[in-house]
Amino acid sequence: MKLTDNEIRDITQHLEAGKPLPDKYRFLLFDDKREVELVWSGKTGDVCNVVLPFQVIEQVDEPRAESTVKMQMDLFDAQTGRQIKGWNNKLIWGDNKLILSSLKNGALREEIEAQGGIKLIYIDPPFDVGADFSMDIEIGGETLTKKPNVLEELAYRDTWGKGADSFIAMIYERLVLMRDLLAEDGSIYVHCDWRVNSYIRLVLDEVFGKENHLSSISWRRSSSTGSSKAISRKFPANQDTIFFYKRSRNYNFNRQYLPYSTEYLKRFSHDDNDGRGKYRISDLNTYSSKKLEELRIDNRLLYPKKEGANYSYKRYLSETKGVVIDDVWVDINFVNPMANENLGYTTQKPEKFIERIIKASSNEGDLVADFFCGSGTTLAVAEKLNRKWIGSDLGKFGIHTTRKRMIGVQRQLKAEDKSWRAFEILNLGKYERQHYIGVNPSLREEEKQKQLEAREKDFLDLILHAYRAEPVSQFKTFQGKKAGRMVAVGAVNLPVTRLFVEEIILECRSKHITRVDILGFEFEMGLFPNIQEEAKSKGIDLAMKYIPRDVFDKRAIEKNEVIFHDVSFIEIKPHFKKSSVAIELTDFSVFYSQDAQNADVNLKNGKSKVIVDKGQVVKIFKDKDGIVSREVLTKLWTDWIDYWAVDFDFESKKESVRIKNEETGEYEDIWTGDYVFENEWQSFRTKKDRTLEMQSVFHECQTGRRKIAVKVVDIFGNDTMKIVEITIGGNQ
Numbered sequence: 001m002k003l004t005d006n007e008i009r010d011i012t013q014h015l016e017a018g019k020p021l022p023d024k025y026r027f028l029l030f031d032d033k034r035e036v037e038l039v040w041s042g043k044t045g046d047v048c049n050v051v052l053p054f055q056v057i058e059q060v061d062e063p064r065a066e067s068t069v070k071m072q073m074d075l076f077d078a079q080t081g082r083q084i085k086g087w088n089n090k091l092i093w094g095d096n097k098l099i100l101s102s103l104k105n106g107a108l109r110e111e112i113e114a115q116g117g118i119k120l121i122y123i124d125p126p127f128d129v130g131a132d133f134s135m136d137i138e139i140g141g142e143t144l145t146k147k148p149n150v151l152e153e154l155a156y157r158d159t160w161g162k163g164a165d166s167f168i169a170m171i172y173e174r175l176v177l178m179r180d181l182l183a184e185d186g187s188i189y190v191h192c193d194w195r196v197n198s199y200i201r202l203v204l205d206e207v208f209g210k211e212n213h214l215s216s217i218s219w220r221r222s223s224s225t226g227s228s229k230a231i232s233r234k235f236p237a238n239q240d241t242i243f244f245y246k247r248s249r250n251y252n253f254n255r256q257y258l259p260y261s262t263e264y265l266k267r268f269s270h271d272d273n274d275g276r277g278k279y280r281i282s283d284l285n286t287y288s289s290k291k292l293e294e295l296r297i298d299n300r301l302l303y304p305k306k307e308g309a310n311y312s313y314k315r316y317l318s319e320t321k322g323v324v325i326d327d328v329w330v331d332i333n334f335v336n337p338m339a340n341e342n343l344g345y346t347t348q349k350p351e352k353f354i355e356r357i358i359k360a361s362s363n364e365g366d367l368v369a370d371f372f373c374g375s376g377t378t379l380a381v382a383e384k385l386n387r388k389w390i391g392s393d394l395g396k397f398g399i400h401t402t403r404k405r406m407i408g409v410q411r412q413l414k415a416e417d418k419s420w421r422a423f424e425i426l427n428l429g430k431y432e433r434q435h436y437i438g439v440n441p442s443l444r445e446e447e448k449q450k451q452l453e454a455r456e457k458d459f460l461d462l463i464l465h466a467y468r469a470e471p472v473s474q475f476k477t478f479q480g481k482k483a484g485r486m487v488a489v490g491a492v493n494l495p496v497t498r499l500f501v502e503e504i505i506l507e508c509r510s511k512h513i514t515r516v517d518i519l520g521f522e523f524e525m526g527l528f529p530n531i532q533e534e535a536k537s538k539g540i541d542l543a544m545k546y547i548p549r550d551v552f553d554k555r556a557i558e559k560n561e562v563i564f565h566d567v568s569f570i571e572i573k574p575h576f577k578k579s580s581v582a583i584e585l586t587d588f589s590v591f592y593s594q595d596a597q598n599a600d601v602n603l604k605n606g607k608s609k610v611i612v613d614k615g616q617v618v619k620i621f622k623d624k625d626g627i628v629s630r631e632v633l634t635k636l637w638t639d640w641i642d643y644w645a646v647d648f649d650f651e652s653k654k655e656s657v658r659i660k661n662e663e664t665g666e667y668e669d670i671w672t673g674d675y676v677f678e679n680e681w682q683s684f685r686t687k688k689d690r691t692l693e694m695q696s697v698f699h700e701c702q703t704g705r706r707k708i709a710v711k712v713v714d715i716f717g718n719d720t721m722k723i724v725e726i727t728i729g730g731n732q
């Protein structure tokens with residue numbers, strides 16, 4: 001590198017003034033890699049390597065028929081018909097950056113490798129700005145649009161906050177982690193559209209190597225272009241691109257075929273009635289004498305009819321596989337709103353489409369993964385094709401949609417007398433405290449830390465102010481105090497975890513504190529109500545409250561309009577019959593609000609709006625004279641329920657996490673103090689069938705005391721649990 005005196009002076013002046021260097025120095029100061037490379041703001045090549053322990057919070061497994069259990073006693077429990085050994089499929093809730101990094105570097109890696117590693121990854125990241133995290137819920141003939149919760153909104157801002165720059169930074173890091181997780185003979189498919197495909201192609205070339213690019217598949221989404229697209233002054237967009245890369249030369253690929261057209265089939269018009277079926281006559285253009293002899297012996301050779309003409313031979317229809325599928329897919333339509341498989345998930349992809357990918361790049365028994373699984377299409381198809389699977393999604397609604405879908409698949413496979421695997425729902429139990437709300441990633445580590453601390457303090461002040469609590473400083477876990485209760489605030493970007501609450505309980509015990517409010521944007525699945533029960537047994541009254549979205553709305557805070565609503569409430573009634581018990585759901589309430597503040601005032605004359613006001617979905621209508629009327633759409637408490645399930649013996653399966661013992665280097669299973677919820681009976685609404693049973697079946701139990709857990713998932717995809725202790729036989 002040779003810089004002129006002028007250039008050196010110019011650089012020095014810029015540095016002394018603390019100004020960024022002009023672009024031309026990028027090429028003068030750094031090594032020329034002589035490669036086409038995509039550069040974006042904040043590109044560092046750093047990749048997350050955090051390891052967090054996975055926590056199984058739920059297991060779902062349709063009981064198998066007695067005959068199946070008898071044939072494989074070592075695999076299934078004789079009493080319950082559930083899987084007790086072998087691989088459990090995994091549905092993981094959380095940010096896939098942390099999930100991928102923990103899978104790559106943590107205890108589950110060993111289990112994955114024992115299955116032969118991940119052979120296929122399909123991802124369909126959120127390239128459609130705005131389509132994620134909000135969803136439409138049909139209620140009382142109206143549509144309520146559920147807005148993203150704060151965690152989802154933050155993830156959305158992470159991805160799109162700085163447009164393409166932040167999207168690429170997000171996807172780059174995840175693709176590097178996926179590459180490192182993929183088996184040597186595995187492959188990856190990345191689904192994108194015109195908005196990001198040019199960037200993703202370059203990122204994939206960089207991460208996987210140009211030489212590993214196999215196909216760029218063009219998928220025509222719809223056979224018609226639709227009226228709204230057709231009117232724009234351009235060719236209507238009707239195509240997605242799916243990039244297909246291999247991990248190494250040693251990859252697996254099964255060629256896929258389409259059936260021949262009826263026109264083509266007509267050419268197979270001959271039949272010798274020798275059992276070999278129909279054939280067509282084809283010219284034999286090049287051949288060896290050996291080949292000729294083989295055809296003759298097989299009675300397939302047809303001699304030239306006149307001198308100088310070619311030999312021909314019989315080509316049997318039964319020996320042909322169909323038309324080879326190339327990289328232009330026009331035979332599969334997007335999921336039609338009326339289709340049976342439609343789950344109301346905006347970005348859902350067709351099963352037939354994913355089936356082609358899974359069949360092409362994996363075999364039965366292989367492990368397939370989708371880290372942006374949405375409504376779970378990849379997982380449903382993988383299960384039906386007898387593959388093992390791992391799926392993850394950040395949205396609670398995505399996880400819940402997938403849970404219901406997979407229960408449906410298990411039931412379908414059972415009805416068809418086919419096999420299926422149990423699946424687990426997992427959480428990342430303990431989170432590293434991370435920076436939130438856009439700490440500048442290009443800063444140096446210590447500056448980042450400073451900015452983070454400042455942001456955390458601002459955030460805390462904001463929440464305490466909105467909650468009308470006064471700040472306190474001499475505590476480890478409490479930041480405020482209100483009306484005789486201590487106040488603890490959960491992190492902005494993470495759910496309140498069990499570990500977090502346990503620390504609070506510890507401090508309460510050492511300082512004789514008995515009344516506590518915990519404020520959180522999200523609570524870890526399965527946290528309630530056992531943690532409150534546990535605290536109660538130690539004389540501590542724990543109240544958990546949701547921090548509402550409007551906490552970031554200054555005006556709402558000033559007007560004292562921010563409501564911290566309670567977590568949901570469940571009431572159940574057990575019914576006994578000899579040694580069996582059934583559970584009836586007798587009440588369920590939520591306390592959400594969305595768009596309720598000043599809804600009447602903000603509404604224009606002649607317009608209506610659906611809002612949520614303290615646990616009621618309400619349609620507000622303002623007539624042309626400005627007179628407002630309100631109609632409550634949630635007429636029954638059951639309208640809030642989307643799914644409920646019962647575990648008839650809650651404490652039968654301990655929840656544990658695998659953590660590396662730093663001294664021995666070995667992984668150890670450590671009990672978290674909680675239990676895994678086993679879905680032993682469930683009732684849920686589907687898009688087609690909106691009915692819900694309110695009482696479970698009777699379940700045979702051993703006599704004695706036991707705990708029964710009931711989990712309810714509301715129409716927003718949030719779950720709440722209730723545990724009751726009962727006695728079977730004797731005094732109930």
Ligand SMILES: C[S@@+](CC[C@H](N)C(=O)[O-])C[C@H]1O[C@@H](n2cnc3c(N)ncnc32)[C@H](O)[C@@H]1O
Pocket residue numbers: 094095096097124125126127132133155345347348349350371372373374375376377378392393394395398
């Ligand atoms: C385009 S959708 C996938 C749809 C899916 N292919 C299907 O058929 O239903 C993208 C999904 O990525 C999820 N997502 C976005 N950011 C994520 C993140 N950081 N970690 C995990 N999932 C994420 C969204 O919640 C959304 O469900």
